Amino acid sequence: MTAAKPTPATPASAAQARAQEAPRFRRPLRLGTRRSKLALAQSERVAESVRRLTGRSVELVEITTYGDVSRQHLSEIGGQGVFVAALREAVGLGEVDLAVHSMKDLPTAQPDELVIAAVPPREDPRDVLVARDGRSFEQLLAAGGRPRVGTGSARRACQLHAWARSLGGAIETVPVRGNVDTRIGYVHEGRLDAVALAAAGLSRLGRLGEATELIPLDAVLPAPGQGALAVECASSSAHLAAQLAQLDDPQTRVAVTAERTLLAALEAGCSAPVGAFADLHAEGPSGADEGTASTATEMRLRGVVGTPDGTALVQLSATGPVPASPDDAVALGSELAEELLAKGAAGLMGERAL
Numbered sequence: 001m002t003a004a005k006p007t008p009a010t011p012a013s014a015a016q017a018r019a020q021e022a023p024r025f026r027r028p029l030r031l032g033t034r035r036s037k038l039a040l041a042q043s044e045r046v047a048e049s050v051r052r053l054t055g056r057s058v059e060l061v062e063i064t065t066y067g068d069v070s071r072q073h074l075s076e077i078g079g080q081g082v083f084v085a086a087l088r089e090a091v092g093l094g095e096v097d098l099a100v101h102s103m104k105d106l107p108t109a110q111p112d113e114l115v116i117a118a119v120p121p122r123e124d125p126r127d128v129l130v131a132r133d134g135r136s137f138e139q140l141l142a143a144g145g146r147p148r149v150g151t152g153s154a155r156r157a158c159q160l161h162a163w164a165r166s167l168g169g170a171i172e173t174v175p176v177r178g179n180v181d182t183r184i185g186y187v188h189e190g191r192l193d194a195v196a197l198a199a200a201g202l203s204r205l206g207r208l209g210e211a212t213e214l215i216p217l218d219a220v221l222p223a224p225g226q227g228a229l230a231v232e233c234a235s236s237s238a239h240l241a242a243q244l245a246q247l248d249d250p251q252t253r254v255a256v257t258a259e260r261t262l263l264a265a266l267e268a269g270c271s272a273p274v275g276a277f278a279d280l281h282a283e284g285p286s287g288a289d290e291g292t293a294s295t296a297t298e299m300r301l302r303g304v305v306g307t308p309d310g311t312a313l314v315q316l317s318a319t320g321p322v323p324a325s326p327d328d329a330v331a332l333g334s335e336l337a338e339e340l341l342a343k344g345a346a347g348l349m350g351e352r353a354l
């Protein structure tokens with residue numbers, strides 16, 4: 001600390017300055033959230049960023065969604081969209097000012113009255129395994145029998161079966177749902193040999209250390225948008241949207257835009273076995289450097305579609321210059337979707353068990 005100086009007449013921080021510029025915005029912002037630990041963790045993290053950026057207080061408003069109370073299997077009640085619908089409704093009705101969604105749970109159709117004001121920097125997009133006795137996937141397979149792997153996701157089931165086969169083994173996938181504790185509990189209770197989860201979810205709960213393996217992207221592609229968040233507000237809240245835009249990471253936005261375009265173009269239901277991942281990298285042979293924000297020149301979009309038993313699977317990739325705007329990312333997503341459809345993707349999705 002330097003010696004005390006006379007207190008300046010101007011506000012001490014940029015945030016306070018902004019708050020003073022717009023006194024009518026000083027009531028607390030209401031951020032609608034689901035009540036699960038994961039939703040609360042990611043909502044609180046975004047709330048903290050919004051407080052820092054705007055100097056406004058932000059309060060969390062818990063909203064119970066049908067998906068939280070129903071014990072039905074997700075594919076029967078309409079997939080992850082059920083979690084999002086109630087939050088979107090609350091934003092649309094002005095009951096809350098904004099909502100934070102896991103991007104992968106967000107339906108690809110964007111309602112006119114809502115806008116994704118920010119897509120913050122993405123976390124690790126990969127899936128992980130939490131396996132018994134700290135075992136790797138290969139070790140589980142080597143133990144013989146058919147290890148029981150819990151997942152409620154057709155995408156994960158499809159690719160995990162295919163991965164096991166590529167290693168000369170076989171697994172049994174067991175549908176599970178419930179929160180992270182419940183799922184991991186099945187492994188500790190000995191009911192399952194492993195469960196597959198999103199790294200980002202565990203990480204946001206501070207539990208990534210419980211993962212026994214980060215599943216390589218070459219084995220299992222994540223759900224479109226996995227690891228990313230969407231900060232949504234009413235389209236009519238232009239001032240708020242402009243403030244929230246400061247949380248936006250353009251690279252994450254173009255990547256998830258490409259992935260979600262692929263999903264939409266495949267006309268896939270949200271429980272369909274579609275994986276997609278776009279990464280930005282420096283030009284050159286595939287597998288070259290990851291490419292940082294400044295050096296990336298290309299974006300590669302990978303997509304996979306298959307049957308839940310993993311016996312049929314189409315995986316392709318498309319590479320283009322780093323999109324200058326989300327619209328350019330749409331082009332790459334559409335192109336890859338067309339190629340996947342030409343290779344029979346529609347037939348594979350049609351075969352999925354409902």
Ligand SMILES: NCc1[nH]cc(CCC(=O)O)c1CC(=O)O
Binds near residue numbers: 080105198202228
């Ligand atoms: N399916 C529910 C869901 N929605 C978002 C995440 C994790 C966070 C993310 O992917 O961004 C999870 C849990 C999981 O799939 O393990």
